[in-house]
Amino acid sequence: xxxxxxxxxxxxxxxGQQVTLSCSPISGHRSVSWYQQxxxxxxxFLFEYFSETQRNKGNFPGRFSGRQxxxxxxxxxxxxxxxxxxxxxxxxSSPLRDYExxxxxxxxxxxx
Amino acid sequence: AQKVTQAQTEISVVEKEDVTLDCxxxxxxxxxxxxxxxxxxxxxxxxxxxxxxxDEQNEISGRYSWNFQKSTSSFxxxxxxxxxxxxxxxxxxxxxxxxxxxxxxxxxxxxxxxx
Numbered sequence: 001x002x003x004x005x006x007x008x009x010x011x012x013x014x015x016g017q018q019v020t021l022s023c024s025p026i027s028g029h030r031s032v033s034w035y036q037q038x039x040x041x042x043x044x045f046l047f048e049y050f051s052e053t054q055r056n057k058g059n060f061p062g063r064f065s066g067r068q069x070x071x072x073x074x075x076x077x078x079x080x081x082x083x084x085x086x087x088x089x090x091x092x093s094s095p096l097r098d099y100e101x102x103x104x105x106x107x108x109x110x111x112x
Numbered sequence: 113a114q115k116v117t118q119a120q121t122e123i124s125v126v127e128k129e130d131v132t133l134d135c136x137x138x139x140x141x142x143x144x145x146x147x148x149x150x151x152x153x154x155x156x157x158x159x160x161x162x163x164x165x166x167d168e169q170n171e172i173s174g175r176y177s178w179n180f181q182k183s184t185s186s187f188x189x190x191x192x193x194x195x196x197x198x199x200x201x202x203x204x205x206x207x208x209x210x211x212x213x214x215x216x217x218x219x220x221x222x223x224x225x226x227x
């Protein structure tokens with residue numbers, strides 16, 4: 001089976017712009033979670049989608065949003081980018097909730 | 113609230129040494145899950161193990177072994193006869209029942225195995 005894929009792998013944006021990141025889960029996996037990884041804060045949970053519904057949300061401002069499509073593919077959007085949003089954004093998929101998550105390679109976002 | 117603590121920020125060993133990575137967790141939930149992930153320099157998190165709170169049996173997989181002790185809220189990871197390829201950042205994580213999509217990670221332990 002193909003693993004979790006994320007596009008794009010690298011992205012450079014300017015402060016104030018918005019960005020959309022995409023994640024394709026492992027075939028058959030219905031749960032998709034997003035995480036932000038920074039050197040200072042480590043790995044932090046953003047949100048989880050299961051069957052097109054947001055089931056859980058981390059402690060991030062409303063500028064961070066996401067959605068999941070009927071084929072389980074997911075996107076996350078960050079509006080009005082700030083310098084502090086520079087991070088590695090990781091997507092993970094799981095066959096069901098409470099199971100192990102399999103991570104994609106991440107999208108490295110740099111905000112200048 | 114839940115929390116995971118990995119007190120060891122960095123560990124350096126010489127090849128073939130055994131090394132133990134510590135993980136202490138906090139949760140009031142009775143049903144929860146513990147995980148270990150490996151993040152090599154390439155950046156992709158690799159799943160190693162999942163344990164549920166009702167299964168305290170230790171597990172061994174090749175050179176890897178895990179010791180789960182509910183009495184001390186610990187889930188330690190031992191690599192026997194370490195190899196250079198084991199060099200990576202290792203993360204311990206926790207999720208609670210019915211919030212399975214939310215992993216709470218420790219800060220990670222960077223393991224360096226020198227030849």
